[in-house]
Amino acid sequence: MNMFEHLTIEKVQRPDLNQLEKLFASAFGDEVDMEQIKRRIHRARQFYYFLHPLSRFSVWVKNHFNIYVIKIKGQVVGFIQVSYLNPTQLHVDYIAFSKQYRGQGLGTWVLTKLLDEAVDTNDYDVVLEVRVDNPAYKFYRRLGFRQITEILHYERSLASGYSLTAMPGEELTGFRELKGQDRSKLYQLYLESVPLLLRRVVKRAYAEFSPSMMVRNLEWLKNYLMRKRKKDYVIEQEGKLVALLTINSYLKVESHVFNLILHPSHEALRQAIISKAVSMITANYKHGIISTTIYSDDYSKQAALEQLGFKKDLVYYLMFRPSAIKLKGKSEAISVYRPVPGVAKPLKKQN
Numbered sequence: 001m002n003m004f005e006h007l008t009i010e011k012v013q014r015p016d017l018n019q020l021e022k023l024f025a026s027a028f029g030d031e032v033d034m035e036q037i038k039r040r041i042h043r044a045r046q047f048y049y050f051l052h053p054l055s056r057f058s059v060w061v062k063n064h065f066n067i068y069v070i071k072i073k074g075q076v077v078g079f080i081q082v083s084y085l086n087p088t089q090l091h092v093d094y095i096a097f098s099k100q101y102r103g104q105g106l107g108t109w110v111l112t113k114l115l116d117e118a119v120d121t122n123d124y125d126v127v128l129e130v131r132v133d134n135p136a137y138k139f140y141r142r143l144g145f146r147q148i149t150e151i152l153h154y155e156r157s158l159a160s161g162y163s164l165t166a167m168p169g170e171e172l173t174g175f176r177e178l179k180g181q182d183r184s185k186l187y188q189l190y191l192e193s194v195p196l197l198l199r200r201v202v203k204r205a206y207a208e209f210s211p212s213m214m215v216r217n218l219e220w221l222k223n224y225l226m227r228k229r230k231k232d233y234v235i236e237q238e239g240k241l242v243a244l245l246t247i248n249s250y251l252k253v254e255s256h257v258f259n260l261i262l263h264p265s266h267e268a269l270r271q272a273i274i275s276k277a278v279s280m281i282t283a284n285y286k287h288g289i290i291s292t293t294i295y296s297d298d299y300s301k302q303a304a305l306e307q308l309g310f311k312k313d314l315v316y317y318l319m320f321r322p323s324a325i326k327l328k329g330k331s332e333a334i335s336v337y338r339p340v341p342g343v344a345k346p347l348k349k350q351n
Contacts, residue, residue: 007106009113012067012079017041019076020069023098070097070110077101080110085127086203090119092128107136111143120324127202129316137317145319148201152302154310155291158254158282172272178232178244183210185241186234193261195297201320227251235269242266245273247281254288256281271304278308 012020021041062084070078078097085091092114097106119126129151130137141147186209191199211219223230228250235243242263249256258277262270274292281290291313294301302312 006073007109008071009068009080009110010071012065012069016069016076020067020079023076023079023096024094066093070106072101078106078110080114082114086205086208088123088125089203090124090126092126107139115143115321119321123323123325125201125323125326126321128319130319132315132317137319140319140321143321145321148197148318148320150296151293151316151318152296152312153291153293153314153316154302154305155289155313156278156308156310158256158285158288158290172235172269172276174236174242175233175273175276176236178234182234182236182241186210186244189241189244189263190261193263198295201318235266235273237266243269243273245277247277249281249285254285256285256288256290258290258292260292267298267300270301271307274304274308 024041066083067079067081069076070080078095078101080095081093083091083093095107095110115126118124126145128140128145130140132150187204187206190204190209219230228248230249231247233245233247234241235245243266244261245258246260247256247258258274258281260270260273260277262273278290290310292305292310294305295318296302296315306312
């Protein structure tokens with residue numbers, strides 16, 4: 001029997017989420033915090049009929065439901081989750097299949113459909129991360145992805161007992177919570193802080209740093225329902241923002257993730273800012289894990305983390321595939337999606 005005769009790709013529905021949770025655990029249980037994922041899927045199922053309609057108005061909510069399940073005779077055998085980084089870029093978050101269907105060409109079939117029917121047709125670039133020890137790396141290379149840099153994941157336990165010491169001579173002058181009037185300056189900080197190559201690969205728009213009031217309210221609502229707390233801090237010196245520190249705390253799973261954008265001319269502040277972040281988290285929580293990710297472009301970033309008790313946990317390749325239009329240097333428009341047998345609900349370009 002040819003399994004592809006009975007195969008469909010469909011947008012995830014609420015009844016699919018139970019099967020999806022089990023499949024996700026078997027595929028990624030060794031590299032992600034499964035308690036956090038289980039709770040995320042549970043909340044998605046619990047608030048599905050409330051949150052799903054809001055996906056029309058919020059990219060944060062929309063990306064939460066950008067999951068496509070692969071079914072054979074109505075049974076979920078795999079899934080692919082994508083998110084829209086911006087109107088021209090798609091990010092592949094996860095792709096996985098049940099053990100009995102691995103190694104049978106399903107991954108090739110699904111990604112080829114994604115690239116041919118949705119990505120290239122709509123002139124999307126695609127970004128993804130893959131672990132350095134994952135055999136899928138060679139597969140992505142064959143599909144036209146190229147390695148841009150390494151992404152390093154660091155973490156440390158709150159209960160490790162590691163003693164934080166003040167950074168001599170490094171005062172965090174101007175450190176405070178983010179204010180509404182600061183938002184218009186954040187995009188400029190991003191442009192001046194992130195290398196040009198990475199900005200071309202992972203494009204971030206002005207609206208991401210300065211979202212509308214409606215978008216901010218929707219994000220607050222989503223975070224409230226998901227039991228997540230988010231705090232933003234900046235360092236302002238001489239009227240200019242030189243750093244943005246974001247701390248996300250997932251309360252039920254005791255996980256804390258911080259991200260830092262730091263102007264290159266103030267790189268000497270990195271260790272003091274990280275120390276400050278750890279101190280603030282430790283002051284409010286006694287157990288759990290603190291984690292962050294950095295690019296491998298400067299060893300001093302790794303050294304700052306390791307001196308504060310962080311250990312490198314996972315290493316990923318950041319991979320990028322330009323759309324076929326850009327790759328071939330074409331400028332003419334290409335027609336929109338053409339239906340393909342077996343694809344029930346294709347991905348469509350964002351307006």
